[in-house]
Amino acid sequence: MAATIIDVARLCGYSKATVSRAYASPEAVSEKAREKIYAAAKQLNYAPNAIARAMVRQQTENIAFIIHEKQYPAILNPFYSPMLEAAMQEGTRRNYSLFVTTSQDIHLPNGDIYIKKHMDGVIFAGEVDIRVIEEFRKQSIPVVLVNNYLDMDGLVCISADHYGGAVQATEYLCKLGHCKIGLLSGRFSPQVSEARIEGFVKTLAKYDIPVDDRFIADIEPALEDGEEIMTRMLRGVDRPTAFFCTNDTIAAGAMKAVTRAGLRVPEDIAIIGFDDSYISRVVEPELTTVRIDAAKMGCLAMQTLFDLIAGMPVEKAHIQIPTELIVRGTA
Amino acid sequence: MAATIIDVARLCGYSKATVSRAYASPEAVSEKAREKIYAAAKQLNYAPNAIARAMVRQQTENIAFIIHEKQYPAILNPFYSPMLEAAMQEGTRRNYSLFVTTSQDIHLPNGDIYIKKHMDGVIFAGEVDIRVIEEFRKQSIPVVLVNNYLDMDGLVCISADHYGGAVQATEYLCKLGHCKIGLLSGRFSPQVSEARIEGFVKTLAKYDIPVDDRFIADIEPALEDGEEIMTRMLRGVDRPTAFFCTNDTIAAGAMKAVTRAGLRVPEDIAIIGFDDSYISRVVEPELTTVRIDAAKMGCLAMQTLFDLIAGMPVEKAHIQIPTELIVRGTA
DNA sequence: CTGAAAGCGCTAACAT
DNA sequence: ATGTTAGCGCTTTCAG
Numbered sequence: 001m002a003a004t005i006i007d008v009a010r011l012c013g014y015s016k017a018t019v020s021r022a023y024a025s026p027e028a029v030s031e032k033a034r035e036k037i038y039a040a041a042k043q044l045n046y047a048p049n050a051i052a053r054a055m056v057r058q059q060t061e062n063i064a065f066i067i068h069e070k071q072y073p074a075i076l077n078p079f080y081s082p083m084l085e086a087a088m089q090e091g092t093r094r095n096y097s098l099f100v101t102t103s104q105d106i107h108l109p110n111g112d113i114y115i116k117k118h119m120d121g122v123i124f125a126g127e128v129d130i131r132v133i134e135e136f137r138k139q140s141i142p143v144v145l146v147n148n149y150l151d152m153d154g155l156v157c158i159s160a161d162h163y164g165g166a167v168q169a170t171e172y173l174c175k176l177g178h179c180k181i182g183l184l185s186g187r188f189s190p191q192v193s194e195a196r197i198e199g200f201v202k203t204l205a206k207y208d209i210p211v212d213d214r215f216i217a218d219i220e221p222a223l224e225d226g227e228e229i230m231t232r233m234l235r236g237v238d239r240p241t242a243f244f245c246t247n248d249t250i251a252a253g254a255m256k257a258v259t260r261a262g263l264r265v266p267e268d269i270a271i272i273g274f275d276d277s278y279i280s281r282v283v284e285p286e287l288t289t290v291r292i293d294a295a296k297m298g299c300l301a302m303q304t305l306f307d308l309i310a311g312m313p314v315e316k317a318h319i320q321i322p323t324e325l326i327v328r329g330t331a
Numbered sequence: 332m333a334a335t336i337i338d339v340a341r342l343c344g345y346s347k348a349t350v351s352r353a354y355a356s357p358e359a360v361s362e363k364a365r366e367k368i369y370a371a372a373k374q375l376n377y378a379p380n381a382i383a384r385a386m387v388r389q390q391t392e393n394i395a396f397i398i399h400e401k402q403y404p405a406i407l408n409p410f411y412s413p414m415l416e417a418a419m420q421e422g423t424r425r426n427y428s429l430f431v432t433t434s435q436d437i438h439l440p441n442g443d444i445y446i447k448k449h450m451d452g453v454i455f456a457g458e459v460d461i462r463v464i465e466e467f468r469k470q471s472i473p474v475v476l477v478n479n480y481l482d483m484d485g486l487v488c489i490s491a492d493h494y495g496g497a498v499q500a501t502e503y504l505c506k507l508g509h510c511k512i513g514l515l516s517g518r519f520s521p522q523v524s525e526a527r528i529e530g531f532v533k534t535l536a537k538y539d540i541p542v543d544d545r546f547i548a549d550i551e552p553a554l555e556d557g558e559e560i561m562t563r564m565l566r567g568v569d570r571p572t573a574f575f576c577t578n579d580t581i582a583a584g585a586m587k588a589v590t591r592a593g594l595r596v597p598e599d600i601a602i603i604g605f606d607d608s609y610i611s612r613v614v615e616p617e618l619t620t621v622r623i624d625a626a627k628m629g630c631l632a633m634q635t636l637f638d639l640i641a642g643m644p645v646e647k648a649h650i651q652i653p654t655e656l657i658v659r660g661t662a
Numbered sequence: 663c664t665g666a667a668a669g670c671g672c673t674a675a676c677a678t
Numbered sequence: 679a680t681g682t683t684a685g686c687g688c689t690t691t692c693a694g
Contacts (some may be wrong), residue, residue, distance in 0.1 A: 002470060004687055015665045030663060045469045051391065051449045052687035054382045056670050078609075081412075088432070089679060100431050101419070118381045138376045139333060223612060252613045259615050278409075279613050281554060282583045284590050335671055346681045361679060383671035438679050568668060 003044035008151045021104050023048050040138060054118070054210055063091055063237070063305060064099040064119040070126040078277035080125060081296060083146065085296035087123065096120070096304060114207035126150070127189045143309035146301040147316060149191050156304050162192050165290040165323035166199025166244070172288075172325055173242045174207040178270060181209060182240035184229060184250050186221030196246045196274070199204040215240050219250065225271045226253020234261050234269075242270035248277045255330065270331035285329025293321055334375035343371035347508070353381050375444065385449070389634050394422055399458040407577070409608035410625060411456060411504040417629035418454065425637060428618045452636040455479070458520045471644050473639035479493055480649060486637050489628050489650045496654035497530025497575070498622040500603045503619075503656055504573045505538040509601060512540065513571035515560060515581050517552030527577045527605070546571050550581070557584025559612060565592050565600075573601035573662060579608045586661065601662035616660025621646040624652055 009016040014033055022029045022037040040046075065087060067080065073192065084100065091098045096106060099119065120174040121142040124133065130150065136143050144156040160283055173181050183200050185193060213253075215233055219225040226249065233239060234257060245251035251273030258269045265271055273280055275290035308314070340347040345364055353360045353368040360368070371377070385391040396418060398411065415431065422429045430450065452473040455464065461481065467474050475487040504512050514531050518525060535542055545567055550556040557580065564570060565588060576582035582604030589600045596602055604611055609621035619629060631650065639645070 005689095016687090017666075020687095023665085024689070028663080033663080047470055049449060049687055051382060051385045052670090053689075054670095055386050056689045057670090058670070060382065092432075095687080097430060097432055099428060101423075101428055139378055145544045211683080227676055249613075256615045279610065282580075282610050282613055283615075283686080337671080347671090348673080348682075349680055351671095352680085355673075359679080364679080380671055383686090385686095386671080386688090387673045391685070557675075 002049075003041075003046040004049070005046075008037060008040045008046045011044060012036045018271050024053075033191070044055050054133060059120050060118050061096045062099055062119050063087075063096050063302070064101060064122045065103055066122060066128075068097060078279055079275050079292075080147075080296075082279070083294040083298035084266040085303075086295035087302045090299045090302035094302075095315050096302075096306075106288075117323065121309050123301050123305060142305055142326060144305050144308070146297055147192075148189055154314050154317060156308070156314055156317055156319070158301050158304070158321065159192075160292040160297065160321045162195035163199040164293070165244075165274060165325075166196040167203050168323060168325040169244050169274065169290050170200045170203035171207075172327070173270065173272060173331060174203065174209065176242070176270065176331065177242070178208050178242040179242040180215075180238070180242070181214070182212075182215030182217075182233060182243040184217050184219065184226060184243055184245040184254060186246045186250050188221065188246075193246070200244055212240070215243075221247050221250055223249055223256075226250035227252075227257045230254040230257035233260065234258070234263070240269075242272070244272050244274075246274050247274040248275045248280045248289055251289070251330070252279050252283050255283055264331050272331045276326050278327075280328070283330075288328045289326050289329040291324045291326045293324075297299045298320055333380075334372075334377040335380070336377075337377050339368060339371045339377050342375060343367045355384075355514050368571050369521075371411070390451050392427045393430055393450050394418075394427050394633070395432060395453045397432055397459075398456045404433040409610055410606050412609070412625075414430040414456070414629035414632075417626035418633045421511040421630045421633035424442060425633075426531065427633075427637075447643075452640050454632050454636060461595050461657060473636055475632050475636050475639070477628055478523075479520055481589045485645050485648060486646055487639070487650070488643055489632050489635070489652065490523075491623040491628065491652045492654050493526035494530040496569030496623070496656075497527040497577075498534050499654060499656040500605065500621050501534035502538075503658070504575060504603060504662060505534065505540065505570075507575040507601065507662065509542050509571070511543070511546075511569070511571040511573070513543070513548075513564060514547050515550065515557060515574055515585060517577045517581050518548060519577070521553065524577070531575055537625065543571070546574075552578050552581055554580055554584040554587075554633045557581035558588045561585040561588035562592065565589070567593070571600075573597075573603070575603050577605050579604040579606045579611045579618060581622055582620070582661070583610050583614050585616055585617075597661050603662045605659050611659070613655075614661075619662040622655040622657045624655075628652055 005016045005019050009019045012039060018033055019027060019037050022034050047116060065084060088098045099180050119141060122136055124143065124145045126147050128145065133143055133152065146158045149157045154158065181204065185197055187193060191238055201211055214236055217229045219229050226245065243254060251271050254271055255265050258265050263269055273287045273289035276289045279290045280287035336350050337345045339350045345368060349360060349364055350368050353365050357365060374518065396415060419429045426526055450472060453467055455474065455476050457478050459476065459479065464483065475489065478488045480488045480490050516528055518524060532542055546564055548560045549559050557576065572587060576585055582602050585602055586596050589596050594600055604618045604620035607620045611618035611620045
């Protein structure tokens with residue numbers, strides 16, 4: 001069907017080796033040859049076959065970005081978007097392509113773990129099954145984990161400083177003079193949730209503010225859940241004057257509840273989010289939140305992966321990205 | 332390095348053909364053989380090499396989803412998210428993987444158009460250079476265009492009924508009694524923008540409402556732009572009581588402007604959006620908008636592509652998805 | 663700078 | 679049910 005390197009070679013009179021070089025290393029071929037070859041190729045609609053190339057070179061220039069099914073609406077997930085985006089750009093820069101898939105794409109008929117397409121490297125986002133990682137490493141495929149932390153020998157993990165971020169947020173609320181502060185905590189992977197909760201609790205302790213269990217909620221990190229729980233909390237006696245929400249989506253839901261109850265943010269209830277995702281700017285007033293530099297995480301993940309692919313040793317297994325408090329209108 | 336089919340064959344005593352079959356068509360191999368083969372494979376950490384397989388089968392089970400650079404923050408783009416999502420799920424169902432890339436990934440050193448990785452089919456989202464499509468078809472790679480319409484022979488295009496959606500929105504506003512209605516039109520691909528504008532204008536005509544050019548804006552479809560233009564329009568004398576925004580992002584920006592001006596949505600200014608994207612539910616009050624079933628479009632795009640790959644003839648080149656008015660709180 | 667030839671790892675007839 | 683064999687299209691020594 002499609003023209004092959006042989007057809008081109010035949011048409012232009014050069015050998016297929018030379019044709020190959022005209023694409024793989026143009027500078028190694030005389031200008032005259034190059035011209036003739038490209039002309040012949042054009043005439044035949046020839047385009048090099050990446051599969052064949054990958055086969056002999058034993059590398060595909062493909063990277064997989066794998067997201068756990070549970071978090072699957074990942075592309076929808078305003079947190080992962082910029083990460084993916086940055087990773088893609090970094091990949092493109094190096095002539096790599098990014099495969100975005102879920103973890104269900106990596107199983108074999110016999111039940112074994114395996115990545116269907118050959119990948120030069122893999123980025124796991126968020127939760128992962130440890131066995132999957134082990135399996136990949138057995139097959140000598142470099143792996144980096146982003147937005148999660150697992151204590152495996154030599155496994156590079158890139159995550160945000162969830163603890164620090166929670167401290168920044170809580171401290172800010174305390175300094176504002178709030179002395180009744182609630183927590184709307186979303187269910188993420190245990191490490192993440194726990195770190196954020198811990199930051200909150202320890203900071204309250206530092207400021208001698210008691211933790212009131214009635215105003216601590218453990219919910220799914222969705223808009224409706226945020227709204228629902230806040231509606232309920234608003235009815236509580238002696239309710240807090242401020243809430244720390246462990247992501248922006250929850251915070252947006254909480255804001256809705258406050259508004260609908262006829263109260264005002266931040267005058268009646270101050271709210272602070274986490275992630276600095278896109279929605280922090282669509283709500284009005286705009287959300288005060290803890291910024292995670294997701295783009296940086298994505299970029300770093302790719303760069304680290306490239307190093308690994310190039311055989312460079314791991315310098316630091318656990319890279320933690322600092323967070324930053326972004327003060328806007330809700331607290 | 333990695334074990335090959337030959338190593339497995341040697342270890343288990345079967346031929347490599349049988350080993351191959353144990354993976355490609357397990358039912359064609361005796362149970363005993365399968366067990367031995369899988370055991371040997373496990374011992375050697377063997378996993379079939381997808382590249383080699385793709386090479387001989389001449390198909391990769393990969394689909395590319397290509398978004399024009401201009402719209403690149405596509406993953407960020409709340410409109411494309413559900414589309415991508417649905418496409419991925421549909422792909423997974425058929426054992427295909429989805430490559431998400433930009434249009435810049437498809438050029439050759441010599442300037443020719445070409446897709447670096449071999450793909451069994453390609454979905455273009457939004458704007459595309461016609462020459463790119465021509466080139467793909469020359470290389471006999473099936474193509475479908477989604478969220479855009481191009482009149483090319485036999486090219487399948489899947490788009491929403493932009494005209495109809497604009498009519499629904501405008502008509503609703505008219506029926507509500509608004510007789511001064513503004514338009515905040517975002518710059519999308521010409522076909523899309525024009526269809527939406529036309530729907531707006533014709534509907535006003537139908538209701539004998541004059542079109543006031545002072546309250547028609549042509550802007551970038553971004554939050555800030557929506558806010559900025561609305562702030563300006565609010566200062567206009569004899570200003571509209573309602574605005575039709577050609578996407579939700581613009582509408583959200585416009586809502587901010589209204590709120591900041593101390594006015595209320597929808598009491599003072601009614602607003603209606605387009606897309607029914609995620610943000611239509613994060614704003615408060617929630618946005619009345621025209622729903623485009625982006626998930627359906629993504630799913631349909633994949634299904635059509637699979638048909639094309641299977642060699643089935645194109646039944647209908649231009650598939651138009653109907654829109655639906657979703658009435659919520661802003662109009 | 664160019665050519666000849668040996669594979670890369672797997673599948674798909676065709677036999678047995 | 680299993681084995682034999684001939685490639686898939688390209689890159690890469692090694693020579694010239």
